[in-house]
Amino acid sequence: MSHQKSTATGGSKPRQSARERAYEMIGSAILAGTFAEGEFLDEAVLAREVGTSRTPVREALHRLQAERFVELVPRRGAQVRVVTATEMREIYQARFVIESDAITKICDRRLGPPPETRELIEAMETAGRNRNWNEFSQLDQVFHSSIVRHQGNAVLGEIYDSLRPRQVRLGVRTLTEGPERLSIIEREHRELEAALEGHDGPLSTSILNVHIQEVPKLVQAFSR
């Protein structure tokens, strides 16, 4: 999704389209919890706030529907989707199904970890030390995504990535509320890398299983 342009990407203005601005503003507003869950969004109001007409706003809302941020009810408008604890668990289960499959295949074919793994792990540890949660979160996504894509199936790669924006909705919150988990995450990443290096499928999968369960466990603590 790439809300909140990272410091690196936010350079010169590439003449961002109005639709893109609307998409990012509305998307991050939902992430930030500006709108109540279940609330209907008024296109005209949004347009005013973004500083454009309704047209780009409508297109942004359609994209947000595709990403499951809102529900488009005919003649009623865009309703902010309610994210339940159940759905969160399902998203993480889905992640595990796809990523563990990738890991198994990577080990079967003795591919080893993706080449950029080491670099990513170190970048994450730096971001962690600097308490830069957004950066940390994004790098975590790249780390896992690179594993899934290393397996070679682009369709599964896309699907895996599409789960990201949905989990981010709670991910940042959980991360900032439990930063002591950071060292655990980092250790697990290194363990996973080592297991992939050793082409040990079952071990890799069990590490991933524990690793991915980390977050939903946290979520459940303060779920509705």
Add this chain to the structure above:
Amino acid sequence: MSHQKSTATGGSKPRQSARERAYEMIGSAILAGTFAEGEFLDEAVLAREVGTSRTPVREALHRLQAERFVELVPRRGAQVRVVTATEMREIYQARFVIESDAITKICDRRLGPPPETRELIEAMETAGRNRNWNEFSQLDQVFHSSIVRHQGNAVLGEIYDSLRPRQVRLGVRTLTEGPERLSIIEREHRELEAALEGHDGPLSTSILNVHIQEVPKLVQAFSR
């Protein structure tokens, strides 16, 4: 996706929106191969053909992008996506990953096949006898989707269903070109039902594996 409304659904007009009409017309035109792969679609032309203005057409194109039918190139427009044999294989692999996971869990929990299974199998055999390929194809989707959803994870269910429109793009073609495969498909469905009934995970999975490979094998025959 529900192009070509089935005979059952096509009853009285529920005041279908212009966007929906545009979506179905353009979508089925792509399925029918009316446009060349890689071709850029002209919004104004499409609007004229659908009988509406450009606005609903644009919204339809955005949805078709989400479903991977077209690629939206900024300032250039909607390009009909090229479907390669590789991508087809990847889609079927993805299906297998999700559905086999569902099957394994269904057997682990001793849930048995979904209640509607028997009914669906019989409806498919009727459709097959009547050489009604669209009906057959849709029922096949419902059959497999019901298995995935029987496992209980709605997110994985949605993802699985989203793969459908993409594979339909070649599915109908392969079906009409190889109708002798019909009895094989029907037999495998019954075998799968029996294996689920017996809570036999490995057997169910291996049946599914063979079953799902059927189509991409056909595809490869006349791939580029």
Add this chain to the structure above:
DNA sequence: TGGATGCACCGTGTATACAAGGTGTCCACA
């Protein structure tokens, strides 16, 4: 004759005006 530059045309991106449908309120009547 080949390449580069500028201009014109065309198609997408955005804004705005208009149409249609639904929701809530207010009034009338039981």
Add this chain to the structure above:
DNA sequence: TGTGGACACCTTGTATACACGGTGCATCCA
């Protein structure tokens, strides 16, 4: 006082007009 219906307002759905940017062609210069 409660309930039912009609009307008005408000919001989405669609059409159209305008702005912006890119592509391709033609012309000019080397």
